[in-house]
Amino acid sequence: MAVGLGPLPTLHPVPGFELGIASAGIKRPGRRDVVVMRCAEGSHVAGVTTTNAFCAAPVIVTRERMQGAVRYLLTNTGNANAGTGEPGLVAAHRTTARLAELAGVAEAQVLPFSTGVIGEPLPVEKIEAALPAALADLSPDNWAAAASGIMTTDTLPKGASRQFQHDGVTVTVTGISKGAGMIRPNMATMLGYIATDAKVAPNVLQDLVRDAANKSFNRITIDGDTSTNDCCMLIATGQAALPEIERAEGALFGALKAAVLEVFMELAQAIVRDGEGATKFVTVEVNGGAAAQECLDVGYAVAHSPLIKTALFASDPNWGRILAAVGRAGVADLDVSKIDVFLGDVCIASRGGRFSGYTEEQGAAVMAEAEIRIRIELGRGQFSETIWTTDLSHEYVKINAEYRT
Amino acid sequence: MAVGLGPLPTLHPVPGFELGIASAGIKRPGRRDVVVMRCAEGSHVAGVTTTNAFCAAPVIVTRERMQGAVRYLLTNTGNANAGTGEPGLVAAHRTTARLAELAGVAEAQVLPFSTGVIGEPLPVEKIEAALPAALADLSPDNWAAAASGIMTTDTLPKGASRQFQHDGVTVTVTGISKGAGMIRPNMATMLGYIATDAKVAPNVLQDLVRDAANKSFNRITIDGDTSTNDCCMLIATGQAALPEIERAEGALFGALKAAVLEVFMELAQAIVRDGEGATKFVTVEVNGGAAAQECLDVGYAVAHSPLIKTALFASDPNWGRILAAVGRAGVADLDVSKIDVFLGDVCIASRGGRFSGYTEEQGAAVMAEAEIRIRIELGRGQFSETIWTTDLSHEYVKINAEYRT
Structure with missing residues (x-):
């Protein structure tokens, strides 16, 4: 019984960013539980991850790789790959290696994300088997399907989108999120993916995601329990015909920052509105x-x-x-x-x-x-x-x- | 449905310490809701009180007075006299002044304690009217009745008692407690009163109560909510025919410290066992x-x-x-x-x-x-x-x- 949360708003496509969904049948057959996101070459990715010392294997891998030339993000639901020790790391590496092989990129260019039950071995083969279908499904118009694909026990999909004009060019910021680990205990994880076609230098992008997350995802709480898998990623594809934002200043940066913060806020608040048992x-x-x-x-x-x-x-x-x-x-x-x-x-x-x-x-x-x-x-x-x-x-x-x- | 909490154990009288119970009808007519405790002349009193910045009026008064030559402790249930501002302080002063007048001591020798609903004016006249009956009821054998008298929504009274021998002399430590504020929200307050007939120097007594409370009352939690009225008092009447404990050392001090800690532990754990809705x-x-x-x-x-x-x-x-x-x-x-x-x-x-x-x-x-x-x-x-x-x-x-x- 989500509070004040309706159907998904219009989620504008982000040039240079595609999403594909497929079914690996991790928790039950037919469930569309694997989401692949592809960023155009030259994209920059920044993110904030859980502060929980028991962080999940995919979080460790994503932290190592997100500074690089990221091209793919691979998310599965139904299994958090958390509390799984060394075998969990091996499993995260295997799924991303397979996606890299299929897509013709280096393994280090793929970031893994998992959400679901803690402590069970990740079903690597099932995920691998679903990857070709997910890649075949890639499209800039799949935001809504992806918002459903990353859900675990959320009752409604969560998405937000903003556009603004700068020098006659339309810039888009679109994102999706799913229930916080703190409100989705064993189905661990708050996940958020927000993409923009603005071109943003890596250090500016990292400051932007940290600042926006601090004002949004880091200001929501249901019960104080922080999950082992929380990740919030901001992707800048740089496809908009505008100069790169190299410093945290100027009109373009200001407009982007405001749009990013609005999307983050809407996504974070949607998680609270859909909190477990929430009536207020x-x-x-x-x-x-x-x-x-x-x-x-x-x-x-x-x-x-x-x-x-x-x-x-x-x-x-x-x-x-x-x-x-x-x-x-x-x-x-x-x-x-x-x-x-x-x-x-x-x-x-x-x-x-x-x-x-x-x-x-x-x-x-x-x-x-x-x-x-x-x-x-x-x-x-x-x-x-x-x-x-x-x-x-x-x-x-x-x-x-x-x-x- | 208290967990592992049975009827009150034997509560040995403490020479030099008497308790009297009466009915002021604060919440309902006939309820025995006022408890007066009298310490023999020469007693020392030490205590720890809530760390909540919104502490109740009686806590403020007790803090000011407990270093002095305390003779009486006055407790009412049914009204916490908290969140009552300046009029609350006046009310606390009035009830203790009346008790002092009736007992023939100075007002500063009376410590007030209140527990119950927050934010309602203390019914001073009702409490004053009950004081003569409470004084007339004073007896060293009233521990069990007092344990019931300080209850609010507790389902069972809570008491603990220990005795030990030193140089052929029996030393007694007896105490009672009531539900923690954190588990008894509006009926605010964890209260504990523990008396011994050992003779203990004030600074040693203060260290003793702080140390014992830290290991017991300060280590229990139901929901993390600290009340505005928490008080735990340790009274040493000095009636046992033994030398004064002037330093935290020696066999007598060691035996007393162990007995005090056991009583504190039992009282504190009893509060958890009787926690709201507790099944574990x-x-x-x-x-x-x-x-x-x-x-x-x-x-x-x-x-x-x-x-x-x-x-x-x-x-x-x-x-x-x-x-x-x-x-x-x-x-x-x-x-x-x-x-x-x-x-x-x-x-x-x-x-x-x-x-x-x-x-x-x-x-x-x-x-x-x-x-x-x-x-x-x-x-x-x-x-x-x-x-x-x-x-x-x-x-x-x-x-x-x-x-x-």
Whole structure:
């Protein structure tokens, strides 16, 4: 029961970027579970990957190779190839070697991605067998099919697209994503693939993906569990008839950065909207911090609190739980007499206690909505951070308690 | 449905310490919701209190006064006097002033404690009206009644008691506790009161309570939410015919320290066993850390993971979720190839992957028990830490979603 997430929007093709989908039957026969993406020669690829020390074999391989002249990205669902040790690395190498052989490129030009159950051996032969069909399917118009192909337990495919004009040339940014590992436990992984036809120098591209991911994918949380397989890749094919962006400055860079951030945000928020058992889409906005980190500390304390999340599920404006979470966030020398807390536009707490003008009816009206904003004003400085999360429902416990049974 | 928690054990009286219970009818008429404790003249009191910046009014007052010549501790349930701002402080002062007047001591010799709903004004008159009856009820034999008197939504009262002999003299340590704020959200508060008739110098007593609380009350977690009202008090009446313990050394100090720690441990674990919706009592033991903090980081990452907690509820030996939590705990330079994970005595994961000799049947057998030990060997050093927690059940969501409705 995704919150405010409809059918896929129009996903504009990106010149120089093609996608092909095929069925390897990893979890069940007929499921289209292998996605191959091809980037035109001269493309640059940048990415951010999981910070989990137990990262999966394909993540290790992708990290090693993504600085090079990448031509293909190979994704399978149904098996995360995580917690598989040395044999997992061998398996990742085998599938990419086979794709490289079929496509006539070097093995190091293929990046592997896997998502699905942790700890099972990757079915290499099944994936290899599906590669010819995936290559034959390659087309710039396959974004929607690929968005479905990378899903695991997501209830809806996720995609976003933007275009802008620069010197009479249309530049496109299109991407797809799938459920975060933190909300898709054993079916580990948040995956995001975003491509643009702008021509971007590698160092600028890497800064762009890191910055956009920090403001989007790294600001969503369901339950605080970071997967072993998370990857977010940004591909610049350079096919647009525009000069290369060599520095993080100028009008073209600014327009691209804005479009990339919008696509990242939409994809990241879509993951939260489709969170396990989610009945609410919750924005936690923390303003007035003396540093960005303390805003994040407060935001995550609120976003991870099971007491607040169950109150959100119950549409209960339980402001005491919010104050208590702010108070335990570990902010040094926090002066509670300067803190205001808002639910939507309603001030619920001020100066360390219930706001004098607040009524339960006001709070209840906000909590009855499917989309809720909790705003905390710390009154200590100029920093702000925003985090997106969900409520904690009966359905979440049901899904995660019964996942393997 | 408390896990492994039976009727109260024998709670030996502590010479020089009396308890009296009365009804103020704060939440409902007839409920015995006010507890007065009296310490003999010359007693020393030490305590640790919540680290939540939004601490309740009585916590502020208790912190100010506990260094002095404390004679009375006044506890009410049904109202936390938290999030109540300046009027809350006035209310705390009023109730303690009234008790001081009735008892013929100075107001500063009375410590206030409150637990219950956050954000409602403390019903001062009701509490004041109950004080004469509570004073009339004072007796060294009232530990069990007091254990019930401080309960809020706890399903069972919690107490523990130890005695030891030193130079032919019997020394007693007896205590009671009530549900942690983190598991009793709006009915905020973990409260613990432990008394001994040993004579202990104030600085030694303060170190003793801090050390014991760190190893017990500060190592339990249900959902990571720290209450605004947590207090744990250790009272030494000095009535035992033994010399004062002036330093943290010697046989008497050693015996007392051991007895105090045992009582603290039993009281703290009782809180977890009675955790909201708990169906499992879970010990998370982290060994082989390069520092205590990294053991705690790993332990809490596991203990707070909703994915692991729901798997525990389902009795599902989902080792992938445990590895993923260890991996995201933020330990610098974690070498996953050195990590072993055990469920009970069963090795489930070794060197970053599933242990070769492990079978699901072995794991399932351990998970079917009501008391489960997760042991993580980091292989980096000599530090160890242990944390106690519960599973995450349908009942937890139900209790916390419906608490105020």
